[in-house]
Amino acid sequence: MAFTGQRGVDRVVDVDFGGNIDTTLKLMGMNSTIAVYATNGDRTPVVPMRELMEKCIALRALVLFALPPPLLAAAQADISKWLAAGPRIHNVAAQFALSDTTQAHLAVEKGDKLGTVVVDCAR
Structure with a gap:
């Protein structure tokens, strides 16, 4: 939270939704988005709807191999551009x-x- 001036983050790409949700919720800002593509820590996690609603957090679940090939290629290109654009955590x-x-x-x-x-x- 110190990194964002207590505002919280706008986007999280979560590789373990069930294992991370308690921590992730503490870091999320208002009107933010959690994109989930794995949940190994808890394969059937409880979704804390009230907390998601109170911060207007959008939850986007996806499986990469199920994306249409053009969409997957576009996502890969966007990620590559994002990584090349500057320092990331x-x-x-x-x-x-x-x-x-x-x-x-x-x-x-x-x-x-x-x-x-x-x-x-x-x-």
């Missing part, structure tokens, strides 16, 4: 070589990481 929990992809998946599935697990295809 990213916490990398762990990095693995491509040959260690199994360990990368295990690190994600363990459920205790804080940040992104990166598989470096060049290593």
Whole structure:
């Protein structure tokens, strides 16, 4: 909240809705959006509707592989532009070589990481 001057964030792309929702709600600003594409921490989470409503938070659930190919390509292009545009807050929990992809998946599935697990295809 200090980073946003106590206003809260406008957008969260959540990789574990069920595991993160309590923390995420504390960080959200008014009229914000949570985009959800995974929920491993709790596969059937309770959706705190009252809290979402009080902050007018939009909840957008999606599965990337279900998007039409042109929409998926556009999303990938937008993400690439966003990442190239300037500094972003990213916490990398762990990095693995491509040959260690199994360990990368295990690190994600363990459920205790804080940040992104990166598989470096060049290593």
